[in-house]
Amino acid sequence: MQTKKPWRLGTRAKLLLRGLRYAPLLPFASIDGWLTVDEAITLYELSRALPNEKPLAVEIGSWQGKSSVCLASGLAGKFRPRLCCIDPFDASGDAASADVYGTRAEQATGGLRATFEANLAAAGLLDVVEVHAGFSHDEARRFVEPIDLLFVDGDHAYDAVKQDFVDWAPKVRAGGFLVMHDVVHREHDGPRRVVEELVRNDPLWVDCRYVDSMFVARKTMT
């Protein structure tokens, strides 16, 4: 006997039920990745709230552009916005993720970087994005500008997330945002430990909150 699949609301419907103002985020729904609707809205709202002149967001771990589209949509329309997307685009990652990345990357015709760029172009957001094809630790050495929003979603191993935090968090300007993904999953202990050990106990980071598996904090003004 055939079992009936339970009826579920699709991502697009879920997004629009949250309000028509989220229509610019619709492209996120058709891009491969791991972001929930509430996480997507959070990235969008945070980047929309950044300064209107020359806002700078940095994303570590872009994959095929699902979260990049959310951040870039929030930045679009501002004066000279920039979203720097750092990813080797070779499906490399921590031990818990590498197999999944490898399998899913095979579906990305033309490779991950081409798919990333095609997704951003289809959403009309390519001009907001600056691609840094490489590893976050190497890119950090070259990067000197103050960051308004840092999104960490690259290598999820504890040492790698810690390195990302050590390399990049000092570059977040006072009042800027730190966002980290996968901070509650058992198989990704790295992000959760870094948040608990280095962020939650540090008075430099305030207004801490969780949205699904995402963590958000703001750097104090002092």
Ligand SMILES: C[S@@+](CC[C@H](N)C(=O)[O-])C[C@H]1O[C@@H](n2cnc3c(N)ncnc32)[C@H](O)[C@@H]1O
């Ligand atoms: C979980 S995926 C990112 C998902 C993406 N943020 C999204 O929401 O669609 C992690 C990505 O980080 C990349 N990555 C792994 N190690 C990295 C590193 N050291 N620096 C930058 N990116 C890295 C992986 O290859 C993969 O593309």
